[in-house]
Amino acid sequence: MNDALALEVKNLSVDFHTDGGVVHAVKGADISVREGAILGLVGESGSGKSVTSLAVLRLLGTPRAKITGGEILFRGENLLDKTEKEMCAIRGPHIGMVSQNALSALDPSFTIGAQLVEVIRLHQGVDKATARVKALEALDLVALPESKRRMKAYPHELSGGQRQRVVIAIALSCRPELLLADEPTTALDATVQKQILDLLLDINAELGTSILLVTHDFGVVAHVCTDVTVMRRGDVLESGTVERVLTQPQHPYTQGLMRAVPHLRLDEATRAVPRADRRLFEFRTEEKEAVDVA
Template identity: 75%
Template sequence: MTALLRIEDLSVDFHTDGGVVHAVENVDLSVEPGEIRGLVGESGSGKSVTSLSVLGLLGSGRARISSGRILFRGENLLEKDQRGMRKIRGGHIGLVSQNALSALDPSFTIGAQLVEVIRLHQNVDAKTARRAALDALELVALPDAVRRMKAYPHELSGGQRQRVVIAIALACRPELLLADEPTTALDATVQKQILDLLLDINRELGTAILIVTHDFGVVAHVCSEVTVMRHGRIVETGTRADILERPQHPYTQGLMNAVPKLRLSAAERAIPRSSRRLFEFSHDSISEGGKSNVSA
């Protein structure tokens, strides 16, 4: 099967007053059609930089992609100009950010923001766009969608706002969804609802999803394939079972050991809490990863 998204040898540098920071180094990553892949790592591991590079949304003028290719349906996105990328964003690749309140414009109603996205990417009139906007809100199971079309972001709960952000990302039925920490700001019950929603979208629409997360609970719930990053490099790639049950790289093993357990054995309770923390590994000990499962 041809990958829907293929990232090859991607390196991203940030040019700061203190020198060059190598945020992402020689990353290889692929997402197949209909797949849900998790990109996992601690804060600062380079996972968000990797995903935002796909859409050309690094933002800072100091960011530079120094090497690599990002292929979407065989086309190198790094060769497209801003006009070409605007057609890709939203129309073919949707983005779900981790902070829904900052992602939504407080000056416009939910319906107006959805209609704007739809009309930007599709040649439809306002009435058709409003119907599509309502369909998108119903797709994400937002209660009382007709009334919510007239609401402003601050009038919705955190979970409702996150559903709206997902609705906007899906409004034009993209083939790929990039979800950057989509449940971070939500309580446990709402987190599960959002993850179940992403699973439903994947099953019903066949949308491929790349989920950026630090949470192995998210990985266990929705991902079929997992890629682990550390210091801007991929250290291990495999199936969900490979990573959660049979991690090979010491860093991945350390991550798994750091996951809190609700039930500890007597022997585990005897271990001092400080000794249960994630092991620390030097940058030099981790080289670029390969397809399964590990790079030593």
């Protein structure tokens, strides 16, 4: 990892024009993702973190949303200056996207294999047979069990964790330099969540993929990320390395968030998401000590 930037968002502003007036969803945000790093973009619901990530790909999803200022620099070029055709050549081959809900991201009418093959053929211009080989490689990359058989499966036939692996496989099928992951584990149970987070770590380590991870969970940040940026109500409040921000937060809002976190283990070489059974054990120990003192 170095200090070169895979993505630099400068003074970004995004407004939503609603019937009730203009909502300033993002207000002059500055966000940087270092090459080979994993940046956690953290904030409560409505903080503007997901809007920021969608703005990078210019996929805000409604004509009422407008990027009103700033720059989004990728590979030294401002994405806001690109035509829609040029953006289509960037989405997929250079910047991949993993959405929060894999079931809605996948088409229920087509098999997993058909959806992977379509993406690969669209962006890489290969024949169907070659695309199928590449699709299997992508599923193997994300460690989907029985990948060859799963190629013939429909989304509803897979578990939540398996569907999320497929969505990640689609995003990685063209080997993008940057991966945007918007709350990729929110809908999953704790065990599967850790598997997906570990998969993101492996992708970062083995492929050198830079990752922008949108989350509201500081436990996820502690486990996965190298850097963190905190947002609230469209403003960026604090940025820095995970170790610095999580152990020495400077902004009062970040300090308040950290006080609300039950426990974070940052003193180990391998950081881990706090385990519920571990916290329960600590609670029982404290309860027993209190009884003994009484």
